[in-house]
Amino acid sequence: MAASFRALSAALPNQSLTRSPPRFLAASCLSLRLNSVSYTPRRGATRASMAEIVTPKSRGKVKVFDTEEDLAVSLAEYAADLSKKSSQRKDSFTVVLSGGSLVKSLRKLLEQPYIDSVDWSKWHVFWVDERVVPKDHPDSNYLLAYNEFLSKVPIPTGNVYAINDALSAEGAADDYETCLKHLMKTKTIDQSERTGFPKFDLMLMGMGPDGHIASLFPEHPLVHEKEKWVSFITDSPKPPPERISFTLPVINSSASIALVVAGAGKANAVHIALSDVSNSDMLPVQLVAPEGELSWFLDKGAASKL
Numbered sequence: 001m002a003a004s005f006r007a008l009s010a011a012l013p014n015q016s017l018t019r020s021p022p023r024f025l026a027a028s029c030l031s032l033r034l035n036s037v038s039y040t041p042r043r044g045a046t047r048a049s050m051a052e053i054v055t056p057k058s059r060g061k062v063k064v065f066d067t068e069e070d071l072a073v074s075l076a077e078y079a080a081d082l083s084k085k086s087s088q089r090k091d092s093f094t095v096v097l098s099g100g101s102l103v104k105s106l107r108k109l110l111e112q113p114y115i116d117s118v119d120w121s122k123w124h125v126f127w128v129d130e131r132v133v134p135k136d137h138p139d140s141n142y143l144l145a146y147n148e149f150l151s152k153v154p155i156p157t158g159n160v161y162a163i164n165d166a167l168s169a170e171g172a173a174d175d176y177e178t179c180l181k182h183l184m185k186t187k188t189i190d191q192s193e194r195t196g197f198p199k200f201d202l203m204l205m206g207m208g209p210d211g212h213i214a215s216l217f218p219e220h221p222l223v224h225e226k227e228k229w230v231s232f233i234t235d236s237p238k239p240p241p242e243r244i245s246f247t248l249p250v251i252n253s254s255a256s257i258a259l260v261v262a263g264a265g266k267a268n269a270v271h272i273a274l275s276d277v278s279n280s281d282m283l284p285v286q287l288v289a290p291e292g293e294l295s296w297f298l299d300k301g302a303a304s305k306l
């Protein structure tokens, strides 16, 4: 069993992971080195109360907030700032959403000053993963984003790229990849000069308590996909079983990734993800290393094991 997965299984004895529980904890996985810690004082009602942690080089910038509310305030500021910079430079701002708890953390973008100041006409919205269910199904990541966010902002309908829910998992993944290829050709989506894969402006990613990101689950072969842009699984350990997902080469070609994690139930995976450790079979979240910048938005609970 892989070391990171073994460590996480030991740390989460009451949560159902996809492999049997370990007999011991791999100590090396839990050696996080913090280079420095600095505190930013609260500067006003809309400012978030935050601590910033400097992690090992490739693990990005880590912001820890007192509350998920503070996290949401800062996330809105971050996304709006990137949107502004991108909109000044080009005609499209390509944003990739996750499902799950991430969507709720976008709620401050629906408030002033962002709702009126963001140039929503430039936004093009994609999903890093989607469950292969009808778009009106309660498990649909599209439906969640539509209800909580997309229906409340003036993003042109044609700029929202949901999966074709009439297709099989394999068909939907191929179809989505074809759509991305077309949009890269027409320059709506940038192309990474380094990898040739699409380079999204901003990926807003959640993480599961088992360290999964998108629909890339620990010890699943899909984690090692190197060629495809979008792939599918029919055996997801988290229901529903059929999903499509961006692959790691696409995720890691991004200009910016925000990893948004709240709640003590995810603290062990956060701890492992931010440790300076590499082994042959790491948790999917440990493999996130974008071409551009990686920013972590954590609440106190998620950061409680750092």
Ligand SMILES: O=C1O[C@H](COP(=O)(O)O)[C@@H](O)[C@H](O)[C@H]1O
Binding pocket: 097, 098, 099, 100, 101, 102, 129, 130, 131, 141, 205, 206, 207, 208, 209, 212, 213, 214, 215, 238
């Ligand atoms: O199934 C999924 O889970 C992850 C994590 O969800 P969360 O509710 O624990 O934040 C999510 O990022 C992914 O998009 C979704 O399909």
